[in-house]
Amino acid sequence: MPDFTRRFDVLIIGGGNAALCAAISARRAGASVLVLEGAPKFYRGGNTRHTRNMRCAHDTATQHLTGPYTEDEFWDDLKRVTQGHTDEELARFTIAQSKEMLSWIGEQGVRFQPPLGGTLSLGRTNSFFLGGGRAMLNALYLTAEALGVEVVYDAEVTDLDIDDGVFLSATAVFGGQSVNVRAGALVAAAGGFEANIEWLKQYWGAAADNFLIRGTPYNRGTILRMLLDHGVQEVGDPTQCHAVAIDARSPRFDGGIITRLDCVVFGVVLNKHAERFYDEGEDFWPKRYAIWGRLIAGQPDQIAYIVFDAKSLNAFMPSLYPPITAPTIRELADRLELDPDRADATIAAFNSAVVPGSFDHTILDNCRTEGLTPPKTHWALPLDTPPYYAYPVRPGITFTYLGTRVNRDARMIMNSGKPSANMFSAGEIMAGNVLGRGYAAGIGMTIGSVFGRVAGRTAAMTVRN
Amino acid sequence: MLDLTSAAYPSPLPAGGNLAEAERLMTICNACRYCEGLCAVFPAMELRRAFTPGDLNYLANLCHSCGACYYDCQFATPHEFAVNVPQTLAAVRADSYAAYTWPRFFSGAFRRNGLTISLAAALSVAGFMMAFMALNDPAVMFGTHVGQGAFYKIMPHGAMVAIFGAAFLYSLLALAMGFRLFWKDVSPSAHAVSLWEAVKDASQLRYLDGGGVGCMNENDKPRDRRRLYHHLTFYGFWLCFASTTVATIYAYGFGWHAPYRITDFPVVLGTVGGIGLVIGPIGLLLAKRQRDPAMVEASQTGMDTGFIVMLLLTSITGLLLLVLRATPAMGTLLALHLGFVFGFFVTMPYSKFVHGIYRFGALVKYAAERKAS
Numbered sequence: 001m002p003d004f005t006r007r008f009d010v011l012i013i014g015g016g017n018a019a020l021c022a023a024i025s026a027r028r029a030g031a032s033v034l035v036l037e038g039a040p041k042f043y044r045g046g047n048t049r050h051t052r053n054m055r056c057a058h059d060t061a062t063q064h065l066t067g068p069y070t071e072d073e074f075w076d077d078l079k080r081v082t083q084g085h086t087d088e089e090l091a092r093f094t095i096a097q098s099k100e101m102l103s104w105i106g107e108q109g110v111r112f113q114p115p116l117g118g119t120l121s122l123g124r125t126n127s128f129f130l131g132g133g134r135a136m137l138n139a140l141y142l143t144a145e146a147l148g149v150e151v152v153y154d155a156e157v158t159d160l161d162i163d164d165g166v167f168l169s170a171t172a173v174f175g176g177q178s179v180n181v182r183a184g185a186l187v188a189a190a191g192g193f194e195a196n197i198e199w200l201k202q203y204w205g206a207a208a209d210n211f212l213i214r215g216t217p218y219n220r221g222t223i224l225r226m227l228l229d230h231g232v233q234e235v236g237d238p239t240q241c242h243a244v245a246i247d248a249r250s251p252r253f254d255g256g257i258i259t260r261l262d263c264v265v266f267g268v269v270l271n272k273h274a275e276r277f278y279d280e281g282e283d284f285w286p287k288r289y290a291i292w293g294r295l296i297a298g299q300p301d302q303i304a305y306i307v308f309d310a311k312s313l314n315a316f317m318p319s320l321y322p323p324i325t326a327p328t329i330r331e332l333a334d335r336l337e338l339d340p341d342r343a344d345a346t347i348a349a350f351n352s353a354v355v356p357g358s359f360d361h362t363i364l365d366n367c368r369t370e371g372l373t374p375p376k377t378h379w380a381l382p383l384d385t386p387p388y389y390a391y392p393v394r395p396g397i398t399f400t401y402l403g404t405r406v407n408r409d410a411r412m413i414m415n416s417g418k419p420s421a422n423m424f425s426a427g428e429i430m431a432g433n434v435l436g437r438g439y440a441a442g443i444g445m446t447i448g449s450v451f452g453r454v455a456g457r458t459a460a461m462t463v464r465n
Numbered sequence: 466m467l468d469l470t471s472a473a474y475p476s477p478l479p480a481g482g483n484l485a486e487a488e489r490l491m492t493i494c495n496a497c498r499y500c501e502g503l504c505a506v507f508p509a510m511e512l513r514r515a516f517t518p519g520d521l522n523y524l525a526n527l528c529h530s531c532g533a534c535y536y537d538c539q540f541a542t543p544h545e546f547a548v549n550v551p552q553t554l555a556a557v558r559a560d561s562y563a564a565y566t567w568p569r570f571f572s573g574a575f576r577r578n579g580l581t582i583s584l585a586a587a588l589s590v591a592g593f594m595m596a597f598m599a600l601n602d603p604a605v606m607f608g609t610h611v612g613q614g615a616f617y618k619i620m621p622h623g624a625m626v627a628i629f630g631a632a633f634l635y636s637l638l639a640l641a642m643g644f645r646l647f648w649k650d651v652s653p654s655a656h657a658v659s660l661w662e663a664v665k666d667a668s669q670l671r672y673l674d675g676g677g678v679g680c681m682n683e684n685d686k687p688r689d690r691r692r693l694y695h696h697l698t699f700y701g702f703w704l705c706f707a708s709t710t711v712a713t714i715y716a717y718g719f720g721w722h723a724p725y726r727i728t729d730f731p732v733v734l735g736t737v738g739g740i741g742l743v744i745g746p747i748g749l750l751l752a753k754r755q756r757d758p759a760m761v762e763a764s765q766t767g768m769d770t771g772f773i774v775m776l777l778l779t780s781i782t783g784l785l786l787l788v789l790r791a792t793p794a795m796g797t798l799l800a801l802h803l804g805f806v807f808g809f810f811v812t813m814p815y816s817k818f819v820h821g822i823y824r825f826g827a828l829v830k831y832a833a834e835r836k837a838s
Contacts, residue, residue, distance in 0.1 A: 042543055049539040052499050111678055113502030130676050131537035132499025138536060138685045139678075256539055258496035258546075318514050319496045 002150040004179045008034045009463040010456065011170060011183035013157050013223055015039065016046035017133075017445055018427025019189035020140035021452030022459070024108055026187070027147045029460035034181065035144070036155040036172050038190065039218040043254075044137065044153060046191045047215035047399065047428065047444075050256040051133035052116065053126040054105070054449060055442035056098040064112045067124040071095050074125075077440055085237075085436030093408045094434050097450040102127055105449055109139035126442040157223060160186075162230040165412075165420040184463035185422040187455045188412075189448075192400035192428045193221020194241055195253060200397070203239040210302035212246055214396045217253035224429055227404050232420070233413045236401035236432025242439050243293025246396030248303060249321050258320040261391050264288055265361060265379045266315055267308030268350055269393075271299040274333060274342035276350065281368065281378035290439055297395040304393050305336050307347070310385040315361070323389035332388045351382040399444065403432035410455035422462055424455035483556040487521045490553055493546055500534040503676035505666075505831045506554070507534070512834055522564075523651035525557035526820075527827040533675030535760055536685040542759070555762035562768075562819050565650070567642035574815035579767025582775055585812045590804030597800045606796040613722045619796050620803070622722070629803075632810040639814035640822055647823050652830055662832035667825050670695055683755045691752050698745030698776060699821075704738025705783070724790055736787065742780035746773045772817030779805045 010026040012019050015037030027033045037044050057071045074095045078086060106112065111130040115123040122128075129136040145151065152174060159171035167186040172179050193199045195217045200208040228234050250259035264280050265288070271277050278295050282288060296304045313323075326332035333343035350372065357367035359381055367380045404425045405413040412420045412430075427448040434447050491510050494500065501507040506528050513520055530551050540546035559575065566572035574581045597606055597619055610618050617625070666672065670692050673680055679687030712731040715721040725732045750773050753766070782802035789798055812818070 042541070111676070113676070116498045116501055128502075129499075130502045130678065131533060132497075132539065134539045135499075135533075135537035135678075142686060251545055254544065256497070257499070258493055258540070314514060317496065318492070320493055 002034055002152065004181060006032075006182075008032050008181070008183040010034075010185050010187060010459045011036065011167075011181055012187045012189060012456075013038075013170065014046065014187075014189035014191060014427065014429075015044045015151070015153075016048035016189065016191065016427060016448065017051070017136065017140070018429075018448035018452035018455075019187070020045075020137070020144055021105075021108075021449050022187045022189055022424070022426055022456035023144045023149045024140065024147060025453045025456030026460040027144065027149050027456075029457050029464075031184075031456075031460035031463055033144075033149045033456075034183065035149060035151040036157055036170070036181070037151060037153050038156050039153065039216065041153045043216060043218060044141070045134070045216075046219055048133045048137055048448070050215050050254075051129070051136070051442075051445050052257070053122065053128040053442040054098075054101070054445035055126050055440060056102045056446060057095050058099060058102065061124075062102075064114050064127060065124060069125045071099070074098070077125075078434070078443070081438035081440045082436050083438065085438075087235075087433050087436075090406070090408060091434045094447055094450050097454070098446050101446065101449045101453075104453065109143045110136045111139070122441055157190075157226075160223075160226045160230065162227075162423070165231065165414045165416075165418065165423070167420070167423045185424065185459035187410075187452075187459055188223050188227060188404065188423070188425040188429055189427040189452060189455070190223035190429055191216070191219035191221075192402070192431075193224055194219055194397045194400045196220040199225075200241070204297070207297060207302050210394060211243070211297070212248075212250050212255065212259075212394050212396045213253045214244075214246060214250075214255055214259070214398050215253075219399075219428070221400070224402070224404065227412065227423075227425070231415045232423070233405040233415050233417075234402060235405040235430070236403050236436055238400075238402040240402075240437065241400045242290065242398040243297060243395040244289055244398065245292035245296055245304070245306075245393040247319060247321050248392035248394040250394075250396070255320075255396070259396065260289075261306060261319055261393060262289060263306055263308060263312065263316045263391065264292060266312035266381075267306055267383060268347070268376065270305045270307055270338065270343065270346060272301050272303055272338065274338040274346050276346060276374060277304075279374050279377050281376040281380055284364075292393070293395040293397070296393055302394055305338070306391045306393060307332065307343075307383065307388065308390075309383045309388050311381065313389060319391075321391075323391050325387045325389050327386050327388070329383070329388055332390055336390055336392065347383055350376070350380075351384060354380045354382045398439070399428055399431070401432040401436060403428070403430045406430045406433055406451070408454070409458045410451045411458065422459070424459050426451035426455040483553065483560055484518050484521055486553050487525065487557045488516050490548055490550055491516045491521065491524065493540060493548055494550065497540075499539075500537060500550075503533045503537070504529065504531060504672040505828070506550070506672075509831050509834060512838060519650045519653060521557055522561045522647075523827055523830060525554040525561060526647075526651075526823040527672075527831055528554040528558070529670065529673040529824070530555060530760075531673050531675050532681035532689070532757070532760055533678065533687070535757075536681050549759065551760045552762050555760075555765055558820070558823075559762065559765045559768065561647070561650075561823070565643040565646040565819075565823070566815065567639050567646065571815055574812075575768065577767060578816065579771040582768075582771030582808075582812055582816055586775060586778070586805060586808035589808035589811070590801055593800040593804040593807065594797075597796060601796070607793045608796075609791060609793050610795060611724075611791050613724075615724050615790070615795070616799060617722070619799055622716070625803075629807065629810065632807055636810050636813040640819065643814055643819060644822055644826060647826055651827065656830075656837070657833050658829050659832035659836055660829060662836075663825060663828035666828045666832065667821075681757075682752055683757055689752065690748060694745045694748030694752065696745070697741040698749060698773075701738045701741025701743075701745055701780065702776065704734050705742060705780070706738075708732070708735035708738060732787065735783065739780045739784045739787075742776055743784065746777040746780070749773050750777075768817050775805065775809050775812070775816070779809055 009031035113130040155174040161168040169182040246259040330340040333340040353369035353372035410424045412423045540548040563572045563575035673692045680689035682689035786798040
């Protein structure tokens with residue numbers, strides 16, 4: 001147990017990728033570092049546990065990356081997915097720094113591998129962690145501890161003593177004890193608030209009760225709330241979160257990657273009234289991946305059913321739960337507790353609206369419906385080959401966008417517009433600066449590593465000056 | 466309202482039986498795939514969508530128990546998905562050894578394997594001791610013998626060849642029959658094999674390194690040395706085997722009979738191999754004791770320990786025999802050494818020894834699958 005009578009140079013709240021990058025870089029810059037992780041040891045690392053890759057710019061192919069991904073291309077991608085909801089200076093800074101991150105992260109003991117099966121589309125842009133996010137965390141913790149970083153698990157921070165933008169101390173509770181932790185600088189890397197259902201309800205109302213949280217149950221936003229209440233400027237749309245369609249049978253929290261379903265294109269999606277409500281053939285992954293969570297959140301009871309037939313059963317990545325199956329649409333509807341007549345009518349109407357084409361799920365093909373509302377504009381095939389299958393789906397919340405505004409030193413900006421003297425933030429808690437909307441695979445980890453490293457280094461320098 | 470948490474749907478929580486649990490885990494892992502860079506098991510899994518018992522036995526025997534996937538898994542216990550691939554595949558593997566046993570009525574030998582092996586060793590040693598005592602004059606048994614043919618003053622060469630030849634041939638037959646059952650189970654349809662790739666993978670223990678980071682045994686730190694200890698054991702074993710083979714050629718081809726001089730080829734091979742076969746098994750035993758209890762498949766502990774101790778006793782008695790062969794202790798040590806070697810030979814098809822055979826078979830299949838995909 002660390003000696004709490006001393007004053008640490010740098011206190012880091014949080015225990016994921018951003019927190020550990022900050023801890024390692026602060027320690028390497030000569031600071032004494034304490035990490036307070038709110039989760040128990042197994043669950044350490046927030047949503048980093050569930051990640052698998054990071055997106056870094058690089059000018060040439062590498063051992064594990066199939067081709068170059070220039071800063072300009074990265075910037076174009078970011079502009080597109082955020083629809084301009086980004087701070088260009090910070091975004092360009094992130095992208096420029098991301099080039100160094102591949103080797104820097106590697107030097108901290110993290111290993112990479114070629115892209116995973118089923119993710120070949122990311123083979124050029126994203127670097128995959130050997131063994132996934134928890135393996136990455138294990139390597140970072142090993143390095144941090146070898147450097148002398150002190151880590152306390154199950155340590156919930158209940159209060160921050162902040163005076164006019166200057167961090168003085170934090171109150172942490174662990175093992176039934178309340179401890180005052182003093183430090184010269186604070187790095188807040190404690191994630192977003194997506195696991196705080198009450199907070200989500202402020203924007204979503206009762207619908208949030210039907211949301212499933214894909215990641216850690218520990219991201220309750222308590223640190224974010226305290227910082228905003230102490231006059232830190234907020235950034236990002238507080239009402240928005242990243243949501244995808246996941247299996248409705250998934251656990252309420254922490255189901256992770258294995259509950260995702262990406263078979264919307266192969267069938268139709270019905271709501272609880274057995275009606276279609278959106279064009280299932282609109283676009284490719286990842287765009288469709290990111291919109292369907294939101295679409296289902298807008299349906300009654302936040303539930304929907306992806307219905308497909310035997311032709312498509314093996315056409316997509318297997319998922320955790322088996323599909324619900326029946327020999328006819330009516331019986332399938334019965335099992336899903338949908339009105340069989342309406343389900344049958346919806347599928348019949350869809351089938352008769354499909355015009356013949358040549359199916360190719362790798363392009364925007366010419367299989368579509370005619371005279372149907374909403375249409376299915378690509379990959380439309382009649383559902384006519386029994387048995388029939390369905391996956392029930394709900395919105396799966398990945399992360400929230402609301403965060404603390406920072407500058408390129410990762411220093412928090414106060415409501416007055418003045419940078420804080422000694423408070424920094426990194427990771428999901430400030431990702432909204434760069435990613436104000438949308439998502440691109442692996443970008444959360446890039447923001448976390450880049451700003452974690454900067455925050456740690458700058459915090460250490462601040463304390464020493 | 467549809468109850469989405471009820472038992473109306475197959476649950477991903479543990480069901481009965483090791484194969485059922487392995488099937489549950491492979492379904493989870495196949496939807497995740499984060500571990501596919503760690504070893505051969507996960508890429509082999511990805512070639513399938515559903516898992517027959519044969520598939521699961523194949524994957525279980527492909528697993529080298531390096532432990533990396535347990536510490537890398539975000540769904541390991543205490544997560545409600547309770548994923549523990551090393552432990553579950555170890556249990557399936559142990560079951561598969563019993564299932565492939567030839568002849569069938571010996572399959573119970575795997576149930577309390579530590580006891581089986583201990584009994585076989587004790588009986589074998591006692592048999593040699595009693596036979597030597599009964600058939601030799603005490604003056605011969607406890608006398609000092611030097612020079613060519615010294616060992617055969619205790620036990621005639623012909624008898625030694627007959628007894629060990631018969632035991633060895635029987636074991637080879639039983640192992641071959643077991644392998645046949647294994648291969649029929651994991652490869653119901655014929656396909657090309659890729660021996661050379663598998664020989665390389667097995668001889669390097671390519672998949673006992675956590676994908677390059679190293680193995681994990683005690684905790685999440687990749688500081689395990691089982692690969693080194695296994696190499697010492699494995700190559701030590703083959704050097705000892707080579708020593709015996711060379712000695713046989715010397716005896717039948719050239720009429721040169723044991724004991725050989727210290728600098729002779731069979732003694733050099735046997736000594737170097739024997740030292741490996743002492744250090745390796747001790748290292749493996751210690752690693753076994755230090756293993757994270759979360760990954761230990763308790764039903765396998767007796768089998769593992771029995772086999773490792775058997776190798777260790779064989780090598781220790783062999784080295785002692787070398788050191789003390791010109792003393793009155795030679796007769797007793799010879800009985801001990803031959804007893805352990807005989808016990809080892811006859812229990813080969815009924816001990817952890819089979820892991821090498823089936824794992825090699827699994828590597829052969831994997832190499833072919835990798836080539837085909």
